[in-house]
Amino acid sequence: MSVTVPPSGFDRELDATLALAFEKASALYRARGFQRRIGFGSRPALINVDLANAWTRPGNPFTCEGVDDRIIPGVQGLLAACRRNGHPVVHVTTCYQVTDRSNPLTDMGLWHDKIPIEVVAQSNPEIWAIDSRIEPIEGEQVLIKKRASAFHGTYLAGFLRAAGVDTILVTGVTASACVRETLCDGLADGFRTIAVKECIGDRVAGAVAWNLFDIDAKFADVESVERCVAYLDDVGHVPIAAE
Template identity: 25%
Template sequence: MKNKNALLIIDMQQEDGFVLEHFDNVVANTATLLDTARQLAIPVFYSRHINPADGIGLPPGEPRAADGGPASYRSGTRQVEIIAALAPQPGDAVIDKPRYSAFHQTDLDTQLKRSGVTTLIVGGVLTDVCVLTTVFDAFALGYRIRVITDACTTTTLAAHYSALLIMANWVYSLELLTCAELLRALEGKDFISCAPERPDLFAHQPHELAGTIERLQSRLQRQAQE
């Protein structure tokens, strides 16, 4: 089973243009995932979002600096490098991407299929942008996906949970689980996760968002008595 998994860490780069919720905790959990993957010989893939320094080929409306180049994730700068605490090791794969999804205009799918990978364990940033689009593309390409909810983050908790709820509603090959529960799963122990049981599982109106987040959290948390 373990040799069909791969760990995909999305855009954990030095770019500091965003203030991210609980980022230190996400880094710590990501480090745990990396250590475990390497101990179990699970292939590790990183993605890096890199915009060309000259600005050529940027999507319409992409924020630009005064010189016409990209305002963030500019090639040739330290900001595009993976943060030191999570630095790739020999044998890890680093996928450079020009758009949100790690599959867009990259050979990630080819590399995964060549390695026999059928399940992606996903963490990284931003939950509501690059993680979300990568997960939808992975689903379309036929992968099973495990999103580690406390190894992802974005600029607000509302956006983080909104993205998780969107994925839980429509990505039918998905499991959401915490880092601790993933470790239990990889050890062959009983574990808790949230997997879609039907379309629009977490349907809600705007005024119900807080309650829906609580409902999702209750599906992810191990009860104290356990």
């Protein structure tokens, strides 16, 4: 399957170069037994990673591309499917209590030495609130994380296991960091991992296409919104086999 989904505005020459690289890499991977299918399970949950204002609205250091025209509409479709079928939904965001970079007791750890995470201060809830276009409803979890992965140091795995979940559909930003780390840790924790390709974004040209290609080879199945919505609607009735 093709997992190259460059957001609007990406350079055509870069897209063509990546497509050629993926074609050659796919041949190598297939010959060595990579790109297997993990498939959908019987009890899904939707995990939306960092689809909060600091990432989805313009004018912030973390602002990502493709949010308005691609990610938000896709997530809205997934949310509707989850809500009409009673599937668990977890909205993940990131914020910090102590954003003084000189304070050794900050909950930012050392991450602030690489990126400007002090921007998402817990004292400014508007910036780390979930985007109102995909606002959580009663019964949906809002999980605050401190690191890239939604699993690292959080209750997510325990919550999912208690709910009987065996499959996670992951959306959000960024493909190269928090989404990727969440998928890797989700697989490591024993969940079937599905990356919803139209609903994953980043800030850097080529980052989405490259990471989805690599994720699909090693850590998750990259599937379309259409297929994921069909699965969410049908999972309680007719299982959908992996292709």
